[in-house]
Amino acid sequence: xxxxxxxxxxxxxxxxxxxxxxxxxxxxxxxxxxxxxxxxxxxxxxxxxxxxxxxxxxxxxxxxxxxxxxxxxxxxxxxxxxxxxxxxxxxxxxxxxxxxxxxxxxxxxxxxxxxxxxxxxxxxxxxxxxxxxxxxxxxxxxxxxxxxxxxxxxxxxxxxxxxxxxxxxxxxxxxxxxxxxxxxxxxxxxxxxxxxxxxxxxxxxxxxxxxxxxxxxxxxxxxxxxxxxxxxxxxxxxxxxxxxxxxxxxxxxxxxxxxxxxxxxxxxxxxxxxxxxxxxxxxxxxxxxxxxxxxxxxxxxxxxxxxxxxxxxxxxxxxxxxxxxxxxxxxxxxxxxxxxxxxxxxxx
Numbered sequence: 291x292x293x294x295x296x297x298x299x300x301x302x303x304x305x306x307x308x309x310x311x312x313x314x315x316x317x318x319x320x321x322x323x324x325x326x327x328x329x330x331x332x333x334x335x336x337x338x339x340x341x342x343x344x345x346x347x348x349x350x351x352x353x354x355x356x357x358x359x360x361x362x363x364x365x366x367x368x369x370x371x372x373x374x375x376x377x378x379x380x381x382x383x384x385x386x387x388x389x390x391x392x393x394x395x396x397x398x399x400x401x402x403x404x405x406x407x408x409x410x411x412x413x414x415x416x417x418x419x420x421x422x423x424x425x426x427x428x429x430x431x432x433x434x435x436x437x438x439x440x441x442x443x444x445x446x447x448x449x450x451x452x453x454x455x456x457x458x459x460x461x462x463x464x465x466x467x468x469x470x471x472x473x474x475x476x477x478x479x480x481x482x483x484x485x486x487x488x489x490x491x492x493x494x495x496x497x498x499x500x501x502x503x504x505x506x507x508x509x510x511x512x513x514x515x516x517x518x519x520x521x522x523x524x525x526x527x528x529x530x531x532x533x534x535x536x537x538x539x540x541x542x543x544x545x546x547x548x549x550x551x552x553x554x555x556x557x558x559x560x561x562x563x564x565x566x567x568x569x570x571x572x573x574x575x576x577x578x579x580x581x582x583x584x585x586x587x588x589x590x591x592x593x594x595x596x597x598x599x600x601x602x603x604x605x606x607x608x609x610x611x612x613x614x615x616x617x618x619x620x621x622x623x624x625x626x627x628x629x630x631x632x633x634x635x636x637x638x
Contacts, residue, residue: 293608294618295409297626298340299514299544299586300419300493303327304383305345306590314386318395326589326600329395332414335604338626339396339408339415341443341514343591344383346376346424348450354460355593358550358558365460367450376424377432384439387418398440402634409626417633419491419514422448428475430482437486442637443514444483445491446476446499454479455502457494462556464525466532471498472506480506487637492516493526493546493586500532509636510541515586517543517551518573524556533577542632543574544586547594564597564610571611571624580620584628 303319303326306312312325320328331337348368357363391398396414399405408415418440420426426433426444433441449457454476458466472480480503483490492500492513504511513536519527528536528543536543545567550558552566574583587594589601597606611621 293336293605294622294625295336295338296340296585296604297338297405297409297415297629298589299584299629300341300343300421300546300591301327301587301589302343302345302591303589304342304386305347307386308379308383312590314390318390318393326594329414331600331602334602335600336608337414337601337604339399339405339417341417341419341586342387343419343421344380344425345421345448345591346371346379355558358460358462358556360557361555363460363462363556364464367457367459370451371424373424373427380420380425380432380436384418384436384441387416388439391416400440400442401637402630405630405633417442419443419445421445421491422450422494423452423454423479426454426479428453428478430479433482433486437488441488442633443489443491445494445514446472446479447494449494455499456496457499458496458525461525462550463523465497466500466519466525466527466529467497468525469496469498471496471500472502477502477506484508489633489636497529497532504535504539509539510632511536511539512541512543512632512636513586514544515546515548515588517546517570518577521570521573522551522554522556524551526551530577533574537578537582540582540632540635542582542584542628543578544584544629545570545574546592547587547589547598548592549595550593552595558593560593560596562595564595564606567595567607568610568614572614580623581628581631583624584626585624
């Protein structure tokens with residue numbers, strides 16, 4: 291069989307370009323060093339596009355990778371980021387994405403038909419996503435402007451708190467039930483996103499915030515890059531109870547390739563078999579059904595299995611899925627079809 295193209299639920303390429311770790315010229319972005327996404331690797335891996343995250347890093351520049359090699363950990367989160375710096379960073383990354391479109395490297399997609407057309411044309415399809423709503427003001431002026439510029443997906447938090455809610459720390463072993471949920475502004479944000487047709491991403495919300503979104507949103511519940519807590523008891527992963535309500539709203543979950551959220555021991559160790567990814571897919575399919583599972587790699591934002599390495603290694607995952615007995619129709623759903631289905635339901 292010819293492997294289906296992959297449309298992916300999460301990457302951090304924009305931050306890497308902004309920081310200068312991935313180079314960009316008049317023809318678009320290209321990798322340098324060990325980074326995950328560039329145009330030549332995309333062609334080799336059958337990577338058709340996905341969600342491109344706007345993310346505001348904290349000032350410390352701290353990395354949790356070494357600490358997450360321990361047998362257990364509970365890492366303190368950086369403090370909240372103020373709006374002035376957040377909006378400056380967010381606009382800069384949105385401008386990078388717009389510039390990549392002008393250079394012909396990708397196409398910003400505002401509708402599912404846009405995604406289908408880009409995939410058919412062989413152009414990388416990009417959904418503008420915001421991971422953590424620090425740049426959104428409580429009157430939603432910036433939300434409306436960014437929506438007009440192409441923003442179609444938003445996570446209220448990236449683990450650290452915002453004016454809208456609270457996220458999960460990086461804790462292993464740990465539960466996602468770590469504190470209070472959405473604020474009053476957060477509830478208003480959910481309703482505004484529903485009104486605009488913006489998808490709400492649950493991936494970094496704590497459990498209380500998850501249930502608040504479930505109560506107040508009229509759209510399918512979606513976690514763009516999260517895994518099964520039953521297989522890896524990390525605070526970032528979703529419990530069976532959370533998966534059941536995602537199923538009941540006809541939402542979906544994108545498999546996170548970050549090895550700490552895959553491994554039973556919670557270690558950020560790249561020496562992780564690709565088969566472990568398929569085990570999470572098997573479990574998610576069992577709980578959610580085959581129409582509600584996709585891929586949410588976290589490329590250029592996480593350590594992924596050595597057998598994948600970067601997007602050129604995506605055929606290794608598809609080969610493992612096929613070896614596990616996944617039929618052609620199921621493969622197409624997991625690789626891109628389920629994302630298109632849930633976006634069709636969310637963006638209208």
